[in-house]
Amino acid sequence: MAWTDERIDHLKQMWEKGLTASQIAEELGGVSRNAVIGKAHRLGLKSRPSPVKAKAKTPKGDKPAAKPKKAAAKATKKPKPKEEHVARRAMPPPTPAARTHAAQQSKMPKPDGPKIVSVGPGGFLRQGPGDQQAPIPPAPPRRLVPAKPSEEMADKTSLLDLNDKICRWPINHPGEPDFHFCGAEVNPGFPYCVEHCGRAFQAQLPRGARRAPPPLPFGGPRVR
DNA sequence: CCCTGATTCGC
DNA sequence: GCGAATCAGG
Numbered sequence: 738m739a740w741t742d743e744r745i746d747h748l749k750q751m752w753e754k755g756l757t758a759s760q761i762a763e764e765l766g767g768v769s770r771n772a773v774i775g776k777a778h779r780l781g782l783k784s785r786p787s788p789v790k791a792k793a794k795t796p797k798g799d800k801p802a803a804k805p806k807k808a809a810a811k812a813t814k815k816p817k818p819k820e821e822h823v824a825r826r827a828m829p830p831p832t833p834a835a836r837t838h839a840a841q842q843s844k845m846p847k848p849d850g851p852k853i854v855s856v857g858p859g860g861f862l863r864q865g866p867g868d869q870q871a872p873i874p875p876a877p878p879r880r881l882v883p884a885k886p887s888e889e890m891a892d893k894t895s896l897l898d899l900n901d902k903i904c905r906w907p908i909n910h911p912g913e914p915d916f917h918f919c920g921a922e923v924n925p926g927f928p929y930c931v932e933h934c935g936r937a938f939q940a941q942l943p944r945g946a947r948r949a950p951p952p953l954p955f956g957g958p959r960v961r
Numbered sequence: 962c963c964c965t966g967a968t969t970c971g972c
Numbered sequence: 973g974c975g976a977a978t979c980a981g982g
Contacts, residue, residue: 772975774966
């Protein structure tokens with residue numbers, strides 16, 4: 738497959754984007770990973786975090802016999818111990834934009850130049866479009882207490898409040914404005930409190946002695 | 962073993 | 973110029 742301009746451009750983009758040579762090769766199609774790497778080097782865009790970089794030159798006289806391996810088969814291949822160029826690849830990885838509050842504040846001081854500001858109603862400062870300061874990132878929405886939609890629900894146990902320790906017996910019906918859960922402490926080992934366990938887990942009484950059971954939630958007629 | 966990128970070198 | 977073969981670290 739030929740290296741058309743489009744493919745070369747695609748290769749450049751993906752390479753600089755950080756995709757691996759394998760991914761790029763797969764994306765382009767018709768080329769191998771080696772082809773991608775070779776082309777990338779030929780294009781001049783090399784230097785990326787490579788697992789093989791620090792050519793640990795043994796400074797000590799330790800010169801382990803270079804393993805010839807297939808040197809016999811490939812006689813023309815010469816293991817060339819090129820001079821170590823330590824100063825190569827000085828490309829620091831792009832700093833992942835540490836956007837901390839402190840970092841933004843440190844970029845403030847610029848008192849020169851008479852800024853034209855005016856005080857608007859309410860006391861805020863008006864600024865021209867050109868001299869906007871670094872916008873303060875709004876604090877991420879955090880809720881320490883589960884929101885209660887209304888005052889009526891303030892002390893009710895909502896769905897968000899359910900956990901393993903409180904009775905999840907429903908009071909009223911879903912969708913109704915005051916629908917909530919019992920919220921009492923559970924009968925250990927059960928999802929409901931003692932009282933509602935008694936409702937939920939009715940022992941089967943002998944046929945004659947059975948009475949009309951209390952209505953179960955969601956099942957029978959509404960109880961209000 | 963797999964993965965990665967780097968390098969070499971015949972074509 | 974191309975890329976398989978090879979190297980070498982993680």
